[in-house]
Amino acid sequence: MKKGKGMQFVGDSRITADKKKFIPKDYSEYPGKTEAFWPNFLLKEWLVGAVFLVGFLCLTVAHPAPLEGPADPTDAAYLPLPDWYFLFLYQLLKYEFAGGTYFVLGAMVIPGLAFGGLLLAPFLDTGANRRPTKRPITVSLMLLGVVSVIWLTWEAADHVDWEAKAEQNKPIPETAVEVDTEDPGYAVYENSCLQCHGDSLGGGAAAPSLIGIEYTVEEIKTIAVEGIDTMPAGQFQGTDEELQQLAEFIVSTNEQAAE
Known part of the structure; x- marks a missing residue:
C-alpha cells in the first residue's frame, strides 16, 4: 500500500485556521450616531460624573445641611419633615386620594408604578432612534415624572419657614462650664x-x-x-x-x- 492511500482528512469548523487578535469594531461608517463603549462612551460618563460630584461637594461646603437638636418625645408641637429628596412623597400623602384610608395607594402603589415604569422603560422602548421627537410616549412620561417631582417638592417646601425651623431646632452645644453644685x-x-x-x-x-x-x-x-x-x-x-x-x-x- 502506497503512503497516504486510503487516508481521509476531515475539517472541523469549530477551529479557526488563524487566531486573530481582538480588534474593536470600526464605527467610522456611522459618524455621529454611535461609538465604542470602551473607552469613548465610558470616559464621557466618568467625566460628567466627576464634574457633578465636584459641584455637589462645593454646594455642601457653601451651604451645609442644617442639623437639628436631639429628639424630644414630649414636644407635641414639633413638626417632623423628611429630607428634601423625599418631600415629594411627603406632599403626595397630603392629598385625599393618596392619604388617610388610601395611605397604601399613596405610599406604595403610586410610587411603585412610577419607579417600576422607569426600570422597565429600556425594555419597553427598544427603538433605535434617539431623537426625542421620534419617541413621544417615552419622552412624555419622563417629562411628566420630572415635573411631578419638582412640583410636589416645591409645594411641600413652600409652606415651611426653613430658617425659623433650623433656628428653633439647632443643636445645643455642650457647655464647658463647671457648675458649682455646692452653691x-x-x-x-x-x-x-x-x-x-x-x-x-x-x-x-x-x-x-x-x-x-x-x-x-x-x-x-x-x-x-x-x-x-x-x-x-x-x-x-x-x-x-x-x-x-x-x-x-x-x-x-x-x-x-x-x-
Whole structure:
C-alpha cells in the first residue's frame, strides 16, 4: 500500500485556521450616531460624573445641611419633615386620594408604578432612534415624572419657614462650664429649672441655654416669676430668698463661662 492511500482528512469548523487578535469594531461608517463603549462612551460618563460630584461637594461646603437638636418625645408641637429628596412623597400623602384610608395607594402603589415604569422603560422602548421627537410616549412620561417631582417638592417646601425651623431646632452645644453644685442657688435651680434647662444650664429641646445670657440678677428674678417668650409665668415656686439665690447662681455661672 502506497503512503497516504486510503487516508481521509476531515475539517472541523469549530477551529479557526488563524487566531486573530481582538480588534474593536470600526464605527467610522456611522459618524455621529454611535461609538465604542470602551473607552469613548465610558470616559464621557466618568467625566460628567466627576464634574457633578465636584459641584455637589462645593454646594455642601457653601451651604451645609442644617442639623437639628436631639429628639424630644414630649414636644407635641414639633413638626417632623423628611429630607428634601423625599418631600415629594411627603406632599403626595397630603392629598385625599393618596392619604388617610388610601395611605397604601399613596405610599406604595403610586410610587411603585412610577419607579417600576422607569426600570422597565429600556425594555419597553427598544427603538433605535434617539431623537426625542421620534419617541413621544417615552419622552412624555419622563417629562411628566420630572415635573411631578419638582412640583410636589416645591409645594411641600413652600409652606415651611426653613430658617425659623433650623433656628428653633439647632443643636445645643455642650457647655464647658463647671457648675458649682455646692452653691445654695443650685438646689433652687434643681427644683425649679433643671427639668427644662438641663443639669448644666445648657438648655434642652423645651428651653434655651442659660449660658451666655446677659441678664442682671433683677432681670432674672423678674423672668423667673413673670416668664418670657415661650416660658409662661409662674414657673418658679419658692421664697424671695430662694429667688435671689437662683438669680445670683445663674449670673455667677455666666461670669465663670465668660472668663
